[in-house]
Amino acid sequence: MTSQNNKFAILASGNGSNAQALIEGALAQNARFECVITDNPNAGVIQRCEELNVECFVIERDSTKQRHEKAVLRALRSADVNWLFLAGYMRILSESFLTNFQDQKNDRFNVVNIHPSLLPAYPGLDGYRRAFEDGIPKSGASVHFVDAGVDTGKIIAQSEFERLPNDDLEQFSARGLALEHKLYTDVFNKILKGEI
Ligand code: GRF
16 A cells, blocks of 8 residues: 655754655655755755755744744645654654644654664764764664654664774764665655555
């Protein structure tokens, strides 16, 4: 079964390499992302969207979280979006926001995130840096459903990589990021086909 009626969007706050991988992955499947929303007017993702010809809305944090989420929701509704992909989005979404993406049948929100660690290890910020500084022999990335907690939702897929003897933090993180692009695109393809 495919899910042709689904409409996808990305929320991103930074560089946007995962957003780019998702957008290119979708194009390769004759699918598309309706838009990208960023809360950061200096985010690299804005330029990437221009090059990829995808609409990018900059919605900066307003006076309150509630007002900001309302503005984000308005933009998503105008594009009829029912699936969200978080890609380096630096805000925690409230439960009342997530409820707009409720999937009753599957008891989840149709909101997914990519996280730079093998969850449940290293939730929160700087997953690769903390794993590297702890000297652990392998790390990885996780794609998970988003719930109201911080990186606590149900894990969908994970991918591992080894720490190499001469790795510095930059090399270690770059290996992880490259892995993320493939992992996130694979998960997108499965969602597109209705397999998740
Ligand atoms: C990635 O490592 C992602 O897992 C984390 O933030 C980083 C975003 O990178 N949540 P990019 O903006 O997609 O290049």
